[in-house]
Structures are given as structure tokens and as C-alpha cells.
Amino acid sequence: MSLSSGSLPAVPQGFRLAGAASGIKSKPNVEDVTLIVCDDDAVAAGVYTTNVVHASAVALNRQKTPHDRCRVVVVNSGNANTCTGKRGEQDSLEMLRLAAESCGAQADQALVMSTGIIGVFLPMEKIRTGITAAAAKLASDDKALISAARGFTTTDKYEKIAGRSIEIGGRSVQITGIAKGAGMIAPNMATMLATIMTDAQLTPAAAHAALQTATRLSFNAISVDGHMSTSDTVLLLASGKCSPEPLGGDDLAAFQTALNEVCIELARMIPADGEGASHLITLDVSGCRTHEEAHQIARQVAESALVKTAITGADPNWGRIVSAAGQAGVVFDPQGMSLSMNGFSIFAQGEPVPFQAAEVSASIKEHQETHVELSFSEGSASARFWASDLTVDYVVFNSQYTT
Amino acid sequence: MSLSSGSLPAVPQGFRLAGAASGIKSKPNVEDVTLIVCDDDAVAAGVYTTNVVHASAVALNRQKTPHDRCRVVVVNSGNANTCTGKRGEQDSLEMLRLAAESCGAQADQALVMSTGIIGVFLPMEKIRTGITAAAAKLASDDKALISAARGFTTTDKYEKIAGRSIEIGGRSVQITGIAKGAGMIAPNMATMLATIMTDAQLTPAAAHAALQTATRLSFNAISVDGHMSTSDTVLLLASGKCSPEPLGGDDLAAFQTALNEVCIELARMIPADGEGASHLITLDVSGCRTHEEAHQIARQVAESALVKTAITGADPNWGRIVSAAGQAGVVFDPQGMSLSMNGFSIFAQGEPVPFQAAEVSASIKEHQETHVELSFSEGSASARFWASDLTVDYVVFNSQYTT
Numbered sequence: 001m002s003l004s005s006g007s008l009p010a011v012p013q014g015f016r017l018a019g020a021a022s023g024i025k026s027k028p029n030v031e032d033v034t035l036i037v038c039d040d041d042a043v044a045a046g047v048y049t050t051n052v053v054h055a056s057a058v059a060l061n062r063q064k065t066p067h068d069r070c071r072v073v074v075v076n077s078g079n080a081n082t083c084t085g086k087r088g089e090q091d092s093l094e095m096l097r098l099a100a101e102s103c104g105a106q107a108d109q110a111l112v113m114s115t116g117i118i119g120v121f122l123p124m125e126k127i128r129t130g131i132t133a134a135a136a137k138l139a140s141d142d143k144a145l146i147s148a149a150r151g152f153t154t155t156d157k158y159e160k161i162a163g164r165s166i167e168i169g170g171r172s173v174q175i176t177g178i179a180k181g182a183g184m185i186a187p188n189m190a191t192m193l194a195t196i197m198t199d200a201q202l203t204p205a206a207a208h209a210a211l212q213t214a215t216r217l218s219f220n221a222i223s224v225d226g227h228m229s230t231s232d233t234v235l236l237l238a239s240g241k242c243s244p245e246p247l248g249g250d251d252l253a254a255f256q257t258a259l260n261e262v263c264i265e266l267a268r269m270i271p272a273d274g275e276g277a278s279h280l281i282t283l284d285v286s287g288c289r290t291h292e293e294a295h296q297i298a299r300q301v302a303e304s305a306l307v308k309t310a311i312t313g314a315d316p317n318w319g320r321i322v323s324a325a326g327q328a329g330v331v332f333d334p335q336g337m338s339l340s341m342n343g344f345s346i347f348a349q350g351e352p353v354p355f356q357a358a359e360v361s362a363s364i365k366e367h368q369e370t371h372v373e374l375s376f377s378e379g380s381a382s383a384r385f386w387a388s389d390l391t392v393d394y395v396v397f398n399s400q401y402t403t
Numbered sequence: 404m405s406l407s408s409g410s411l412p413a414v415p416q417g418f419r420l421a422g423a424a425s426g427i428k429s430k431p432n433v434e435d436v437t438l439i440v441c442d443d444d445a446v447a448a449g450v451y452t453t454n455v456v457h458a459s460a461v462a463l464n465r466q467k468t469p470h471d472r473c474r475v476v477v478v479n480s481g482n483a484n485t486c487t488g489k490r491g492e493q494d495s496l497e498m499l500r501l502a503a504e505s506c507g508a509q510a511d512q513a514l515v516m517s518t519g520i521i522g523v524f525l526p527m528e529k530i531r532t533g534i535t536a537a538a539a540k541l542a543s544d545d546k547a548l549i550s551a552a553r554g555f556t557t558t559d560k561y562e563k564i565a566g567r568s569i570e571i572g573g574r575s576v577q578i579t580g581i582a583k584g585a586g587m588i589a590p591n592m593a594t595m596l597a598t599i600m601t602d603a604q605l606t607p608a609a610a611h612a613a614l615q616t617a618t619r620l621s622f623n624a625i626s627v628d629g630h631m632s633t634s635d636t637v638l639l640l641a642s643g644k645c646s647p648e649p650l651g652g653d654d655l656a657a658f659q660t661a662l663n664e665v666c667i668e669l670a671r672m673i674p675a676d677g678e679g680a681s682h683l684i685t686l687d688v689s690g691c692r693t694h695e696e697a698h699q700i701a702r703q704v705a706e707s708a709l710v711k712t713a714i715t716g717a718d719p720n721w722g723r724i725v726s727a728a729g730q731a732g733v734v735f736d737p738q739g740m741s742l743s744m745n746g747f748s749i750f751a752q753g754e755p756v757p758f759q760a761a762e763v764s765a766s767i768k769e770h771q772e773t774h775v776e777l778s779f780s781e782g783s784a785s786a787r788f789w790a791s792d793l794t795v796d797y798v799v800f801n802s803q804y805t806t
Contacts, residue, residue, distance in 0.1 A: 052737060117722065118726060120755075304629070305801070312798065315802070318521075319485070322522075
């Protein structure tokens with residue numbers, strides 16, 4: 001299901017971008033190499049997968065961010081260049097060199113992201129062709145933004161773009177992001193990647209902190225299948241073209257709010273486009289001691305195959321939800337626990353509430369989003385989490401491909 | 404798939420048992436109440452779910468074990484009596500009273516297990532009828548053992564029984580266990596329950612320690628869907644009829660070995676009979692610093708929907724396995740990691756190994772069991788884990804039931 005908000009956001013000032021089709025993906029004429037070029041040195045911050053097994057691209061980027069001399073990001077889809085040993089690392093370094101050359105920058109001013117199949121060497125000839133082709137098409141119009149976003153995608157059914165325009169100090173500041181992801185690894189691969197561009201000016205430290213906060217509330221609060229990728233990367237690039245000095249105080253707070261909104265809008269698109277998904281599940285957990293505990297409970301419920309299949313079947317099988325909450329590793333009083341689904345109260349203060357199962361089932365069937373609210377009596381912290389449901393299509397998609 | 408070892412084990416001396424059909428389950432004439440009676444006071448040890456949300460039966464048993472005056476275990480299937488508040492607790496206490504009365508014991512000499520749907524009150528009239536009917540049929544022959552095992556089952560396709568006879572101090576000692584489980588909660592419910600009977604003599608402390616050890620290697624090393632039940636209970640009952648004094652030293656070690664074997668045989672039957680399962684996956688993780696770290700990696704791989712669906716599709720999609728290992732929360736050197744599937748080397752010391760994918764795929768297709776071996780260079784500890792794969796049938800079974 002698509003969650004597109006309609007018209008495309010603008011590309012922030014100071015950025016040009018393009019996607020090119022180089023033939024890495026098996027489908028012909030589908031973009032699989034993207035360049036995002038900063039006209040001048042930009043601030044770059046990144047957050048990455050915490051998987052012990054990760055792509056060489058992740059290791060290389062992690063060493064460099066945050067910094068304030070970023071000039072280019074190169075992305076390829078269709079091949080994750082992960083578990084490819086020393087040759088894989090050389091290939092990532094080569095991508096950085098090629099991307100930097102294409103815009104007259106140094107290799108240490110480039111960042112790289114790869115997503116796709118694990119354990120296969122990169123087809124470097126195609127990568128070279130793709131980078132050259134993308135460099136020749138760089139622009140900042142809608143067409144360029146869409147082609148760049150397509151270069152990120154793997155098993156995604158649509159490109160994922162979101163943006164906000166806000167007024168800061170009398171100037172209009174733009175924040176525009178691109179994301180991809182529909183499953184950890186699909187037969188032809190996927191993973192979560194995102195790049196957020198802004199023409200606001202940020203210090204490297206402020207960019208890093210803002211991205212950490214926004215990611216915690218968005219990309220780290222989604223799950224399709226609970227399988228952490230080896231390539232997950234979210235970058236924030238700030239060109240500074242639309243603010244005379246680095247943001248601070250209320251201006252930075254306003255920027256943070258808008259950045260959170262962009263990241264949440266992009267993040268929600270991922271489980272909504274989850275492999276085989278028929279429902280987007282939104283979980284609100286409240287009344288916990290800390291955000292982390294609320295988040296942990298929400299994630300445990302979101303990742304339960306039994307909860308997901310119940311929602312696929314429009315079945316208000318609430319025992320699956322409360323029992324999943326109980327295994328999250330968080331201590332709570334079951335007598336203080338309450339549950340509602342799509343606004344219907346089902347379990348209150350540890351006792352079952354008589355409810356019309358057919359009415360709740362009809363509500364789940366009618367809506368693409370299912371809202372699950374769990375509340376506890378431990379404190380006042382809360383968390384929100386989004387997940388896809390688990391369908392026959394997911395299993396078919398991920399099992400009926402045989403080498 | 405069934406893993407039955409052929410002929411039924413004997414019922415250990417000092418036990419009589421029976422299952423009766425009381426109508427709790429929707430299918431007519433299917434056993435749903437079981438009594439296991441100890442002729443004299445027996446030692447009882449238990450291990451239970453760690454879910455914060457758990458059945459009143461679990462809370463009541465946990466207070467009582469280990470102890471040395473156990474006379475009866477009453478089990479019902481079709482209703483878990485969980486999340487049923489104060490009335491649910493009263494119903495569990497009533498079951499204990501009725502079971503004790505049926506064999507002339509005190510209520511504090513009884514233990515109780517309930518498995519089935521969550522959040523529905525127990526039909527106590529049926530429970531009473533069932534206990535009376537089971538008490539009238541108590542015996543120690545094959546028929547009694549099978550009917551008792553059927554009284555445990557919910558979504559299981561077959562009853563799960565395993566046993567060992569060993570020689571200790573010139574006497575033959577019998578260990579016989581019953582288990583059930585095919586998913587955490589299925590439409591008409593399931594959970595993991597087991598009771599192991601032996602005529603060996605054990606102190607309560609030794610029984611508790613032996614059961615903890617055996618459970619760690621068996622029932623705590625299996626997963627169908629990663630969803631921890633609210634009713635999981637494993638009991639060990641020792642009548643002492645076949646050993647003149649409590650086992651110690653080498654005798655206790657021999658008993659432990661046989662108990663481990665019985666528990667592993669029963670435990671393997673659960674994912675093999677996992678809802679919709681087409682493969683039993685056996686994971687061997689070695690070269691870790693501790694058993695716990697090896698276990699944690701094995702569990703993470705076993706519970707990945709992407710690993711499970713790959714095996715369903717006979718796809719040696721090894722990137723899914725190594726990436727799942729990397730998110731287990733265990734630090735390791737990816738350059739010391741190796742993987743084989745069904746004996747074929749696929750990834751060695753952090754580098755891909757050229758392999759014939761079609762050959763590995765054919766091997767996965769041909770065998771009901773898939774053997775995944777992951778080794779690391781961190782130490783010498785290892786762990787074994789069993790899981791079911793994830794099929795279309797699992798999703799259909801758990802989603803196409805709508806209230």
C-alpha cells in the first residue's frame with residue numbers, strides 16, 4: 001500500500017542528483033546507481049546498522065561521519081557488497097574514488113551505500129558506467145529526484161520521498177528525504193537506506209544529534225520481518241545554502257520537529273510497502289517507566305508472527321498481543337495492563353472486556369492501518385512503532401525463489 | 404512430520420494416568436483432561452515460562468516446586484485459563500481440589516496445567532466431568548499413556564511420548580515423558596507442556612537441578628514462531644519405586660544423560676510438528692566464548708522469518724543466515740565465521756566459498772531435516788537449537804481464522 005502524500009517536495013538548495021540504469025538489477029532500464037552531489041562542502045551525519053556482519057560501505061562511512069566536507073553520496077542497488085571479504089572493500093573504495101572524480105572532489109569527501117544481494121562481488125564495470133551516466137544527468141528537478149529515489153530501490157513497489165518546508169529566521173528551509181526498504185533481504189534483495197538533504201546550516205555535532213533523535217523515532221521504530229540488515233544507513237546532508245549561520249536554540253528545535261516528521265513519513269512507507277503486506281500496524285505503548293521499555297514492548301508485539309497473522313486475518317485475537325508484550329524482557333504488573341484495537345477496548349486492568357469481535361474484525365478489514373494501543377501502570381513514558389502484517393504473499397515471495 | 408521412535412516406552416512404576424474427553428475442545432470425543440496420579444508421595448520439580456503475562460496455573464505450581472509430597476497432576480487442553488483475572492485463579496484452585504479429591508490427596512499435593520485459548524473462562528462443569536471420568540480410567544498400560552498424552556494436545560498433529568530405560572545399581576530405571584506443542588497460540592490454541600515421570604529416587608534439589616539442565620538443552624532450545632507462551636511448563640515427577648535411595652554421583656550422572664535424551668527427543672518433536680512446518684531445522688553453533696552466546700546466535704538465526712522461508716524454498720540463501728547471526732547481540736569477528744548447510748561448505752573465514760547451489764538446494768528438498776552449522780573463532784563453547792521452517796500453511800493456519 002502506498003502512503004504517498006501527493007506532490008513531490010523540492011530538492012533543497014545546494015544539491016543535484018540523478019539515478020542511472022547500469023544493469024546491476026535484472027530488470028532492464030531500472031535505475032540502480034544514484035549520485036547525490038553537494039555543490040559545495042556540506043555537513044554530513046550518519047546512523048548505521050548495529051549488525052556485527054555489515055557491508056564494507058557501512059564501515060567506511062562510519063569512520064567519516066559526522067564531518068563538514070561532504071561532496072557526494074554514491075548509491076547502488078541490486079548488490080549489497082556484504083560478506084565479500086577484501087575484494088569487496090576494494091570495490092567500495094573504488095566507488096568512492098569514481099564518485100569523487102565525477103564531481104571534482106576528493107575520495108574522502110564521498111560516502112557510499114550498497115543494497116541488494118549478500119555475498120556476491122560487485123559488477124564494477126556496470127558500476128563505473130552507472131556513475132558516469134548519473135553524473136551526466138545531475139539536476140534538481142522532480143525528474144532527477146524520482147530517478148535518484150529509484151536508484152535506491154530493490155523489492156520496493158514504489159520510490160519513497162518525503163519533505164517539509166519550514167520558515168526559520170524569515171527564510172524558507174527545505175528538508176527532503178529519500179528512503180528504500182521492504183524487507184531485510186528479499187530474493188533480489190532489500191534493506192533500509194535513506195538520505196535526507198537540507199539547505200539549513202548545521203554544525204556536524206548538531207547534524208549528528210538531530211539525526212540520532214529523528215532516527216530513534218522513525219527508522220528505528222519500524223519492522224517488516226525483524227531481520228536487521230547488514231547495510232542499514234541513514235545520512236543527513238546539510239548544504240547550509242538557506243541559513244546564514246548554524247541553527248541553534250528555537251531554530252534548531254523547529255528544524256528537529258520538521259526532520260522528525262520527514263523521517264517518520266519515510267519510515268512509515270517501509271512497513272506499508274513491506275513484502276506482501278496487507279496492513280500497516282501502528283502500535284502505541286504508554287504508561288511505561290521509560291521510552292526504551294515502551295519501545296521494547298512495542299517491538300516485541302510488532303515482530304510476533306502470531307500477532308501479524310492475526311491482523312492479516314482481521315482477527316482480534318488479543319491473547320497473542322498481551323502474551324507477546326509479556327515476553328519483551330520488561331517487568332510490569334499485568335493487573336495494570338489494558339489493550340484496545342482500532343479504538344475498541346478489549347482488555348482493561350488485567351481483566352477481559354466483553355466486546356463485539358465481529359465489529360472489531362470488520363474495522364480491521366476495512367482499514368489499511370490497524371491501531372493497537374497498549375497501556376501500563378508503571379509510569380508516563382510512551383513509544384510508537386510501525387510494522388507490516390505477515391501474509392501468504394510474504395512467504396511465497398521469500399520461499400518460492402530457489403537457486 | 405513425525406519423529407516417533409516406534410514402540411511406546413513403559414509407564415514408570417508408581418504412576419497411573421488417563422485422559423478423558425470432556426468437551427472443552429470443539430472436536431468431539433478428543434481427550435482434553437488428563438490425570439497423572441502418583442501412588443505414593445513423589446518428588447516434583449518444575450520449570451516454567453518466564454513470560455510476565457502467565458497462567459494462574461503457572462503461578463500456583465511455581466510456589467510449590469520442588470517438593471516431595473506430590474500426588475497428582477491435572478492437565479486440561481483447549482483453554483489456557485490465562486488473562487482471566489481473579490475468577491481464573493479461583494478456577495485453577497478448584498481444579499487442584501478436584502484432582503486431589505479424586506485420589507484421596509490434599510490440594511497442596513496437586514499440580515495443574517492448562518493450555519489453549521487465552522482470555523476465556525474455563526468451562527468448570529466440563530472440567531469436573533473430565534476429572535471424574537479420567538479418575539475412573541487410571542491405568543499404567545499403553546492405552547492409558549496414549550490417552551493421557553492426547554489430553555495434553557491442542558494443535559499438535561500427534562501425541563508426543565518418549566522414554567528411556569537405564570540400569571542403575573543393578574536395577575532398571577524408567578524415564579517416560581509426555582509433551583505437547585506446535586505453536587504458541589493457534590486459533591484453537593497451543594503451548595508447550597511436558598511431564599516426565601521416573602521411578603528413580605531423587606531428592607527435590609537433585610530433581611530440580613536435573614530438570615533445569617535437561618530443559619536448557621531441550622525445551623529451551625526450540626522455536627516454532629519465537630512467541631513465548633503464557634503457560635509453558637515442564638514437570639519432573641520421581642516416584643522412587645525403583646531405587647532404594649536418592650541417586651547421587653555416577654548414578655545421578657547416568658540418570659541426567661538419559662533424562663537429557665528423553666527431553667531432547669520430546670523437544671525435537673515440537674518444531675517437527677510446528678504449525679505448517681515442512682522442515683525441521685537443526686542449528687549447531689560452535690567456537691563461541693560461552694554456551695549462552697552460542698545459544699543466542701542459534702536462536703536469532705532460528706527465529707528469522709527470512710532464514711525459515713529460505714529453507715522452506717530449499718534455497719541456500721546464506722546471506723540471510725550470516726546476517727541474522729550478526730544481530731544476535733553477540734560480538735564476534737566476522738573474519739572467523741564459517742557456515743555449512745547439510746555438510747556443504749558455503750562461507751569460510753569471512754569469505755564466500757564457491758558452491759553448487761543446485762546441489763545444496765536438492766539436499767534441502769530431499770531431507771525433512773536441514774542441518775545448519777555456524778562456527779566462530781572466539782572460543783570452544785557450542786549450542787544446538789531446533790526450529791521449524793515458515794510456510795504458507797503456517798500463515799493460512801494462523802490468519803484465516805476470523806472471529
